[in-house]
Amino acid sequence: MGHILQQKGKASLERVLAALLLPHKKLYEQRDQGTDQEVLFFSRVSTPERHCSLTGQQMAAIMNDEVFKVFTTHATIVLGKVLLMGPLTAYYRFSRGAFANEEDVAQKTAEDGKDGKKLLRTHPDVERVRRCHQNDLETAVPFVLVGLLYTLTGPELSSAQLHFRLFTGARLLHSISYLGALPQPCRALSWMLGMGINFSMVCRVLYTVLVL
Template identity: 50%
Template sequence: MAGVFDNPVFPYFAFYAIVVVLKTISMAFLTVFHRLTKRIYINPEDTRIAGGQGKVATNETIERIRRCHQNDIENVIPFVLIGLLYTASGPSLGSALLHFRIFTGARIFHTIAYLFALPQPSRALSFFVGLLSIMSMAYNVLPATKY
């Protein structure tokens, strides 16, 4: 395992991967916070948390957070997996940092655009910028593979 940590790109990848994973996890806490403060739950047994005062319903704010969280899951997992392969393929530090920073910035902006309902195409553009970063890393890994 020491070989992974000898890779000069790996510590940077680890940092940006942790940032986006923690951002994704924070969306779950944000969902719980809004469920508890609004006393709106998804399952009848959850209303006991509010002493029977809660209700089973949907709420636009909670659903927006959940959709943002789902979108994070759909993008952060590929970033981490492809980013590991990309890191192992020996990219230049400058190129790797550019990919990692673009993806991380795009995901953070995507969350802001989603949660604050910024006008489109802001959210869509940030999604595609992040996706292009992942696709570029994948494309750069291909020459290092044997197919």
């Protein structure tokens, strides 16, 4: 009798454990080229390897999303332009003979036997490039951060393309206007357009996920 009860208790415990370890189905909607597709993910309470596999599937789904692809393209273009401003500043410093640190002119002083401190000066062209670079950092970094959050809110592809294309075009026009000393309001309008796009994405993110 006791043996039978022990077997029944063991069977009951096995059923409870099996129920706890059954996969829980989670249904997600994935928007692909304007059509809703249902993607089924399974999560188990098991090993870390299973969680890593799920993470890989989710990351692959994100990388294949059209909105994310558009964002990645334009973010790379904008950041690439920001990176180019550093070498451009160095070029203007050497070509204009305007340096900011004593060690920068120490070798030139030893070679020419002249007072290198005369090269420790500012030049309008160098300062213009530096200001353009600073403005890029103030605008492009928020674009990348807010733009990433914006893509996670599931915007329409056409709306996302409009935001990203306008921002990229505005920043390119801003740099051309700044470095080429184009008359105002070319630079001001391009700056305001870029800032407006950033604020538009901020509003979209807050409207979608605001929790206080």
